[in-house]
Amino acid sequence: MVDNSRRKELLQQYAERKPSVGVFAVKCAATGQCWVAWSRSLDKRKNGIWFELRAGGGHGVTEIYPSWKAHGEDAFSYEILEVISEDNPHKLEILLEERASHWREKLGAGGLPSR
Numbered sequence: 001m002v003d004n005s006r007r008k009e010l011l012q013q014y015a016e017r018k019p020s021v022g023v024f025a026v027k028c029a030a031t032g033q034c035w036v037a038w039s040r041s042l043d044k045r046k047n048g049i050w051f052e053l054r055a056g057g058g059h060g061v062t063e064i065y066p067s068w069k070a071h072g073e074d075a076f077s078y079e080i081l082e083v084i085s086e087d088n089p090h091k092l093e094i095l096l097e098e099r100a101s102h103w104r105e106k107l108g109a110g111g112l113p114s115r
Contacts, residue, residue: 019043021092022083023099025109026064030071035064036081036104037112038096045115046078060113 019041026035026049039045050073052058057065068076081103086092096114104111 020080020083021085021096023081023096023103025079025081025103025107026112027077027079028064028067028071028075029077030075031067033064033067034107034109035112036100036107036109038100038114040115042080042083048115049078049112063110063112 020043021038021040022042023036023038024042024045027033037045049061049064052061053065053068053076054073057068061068064076082099084092084095084099086095100111100114103109
């Protein structure tokens with residue numbers, strides 16, 4: 001069991017960590033379908049997508065939802081394709097779009113809204 005001061009220290013470290021930025025894919029093993037997007041928080045993006053899908057689809061996951069409904073959650077995976085480090089926000093935005101486009105083409109994937 002973690003004592004209270006250690007718990008506070010771990011929470012502080014978690015809050016201060018820099019989110020990973022990059023490109024990810026959502027894949028359906030049952031159909032071979034793939035969707036690619038970029039995120040400024042790769043660690044959190046999967047949870048957001050899965051939440052929307054479990055809730056019955058919604059903005060941003062409408063392309064995925066029919067396969068999710070037909071094949072279930074176990075058929076889906078979330079894969080980080082590329083982590084990107086760039087301090088300039090303008091360059092980062094351009095780079096994220098370019099890399100997501102590259103991965104869509106390479107994987108023959110559809111797109112998702114990036115966040």
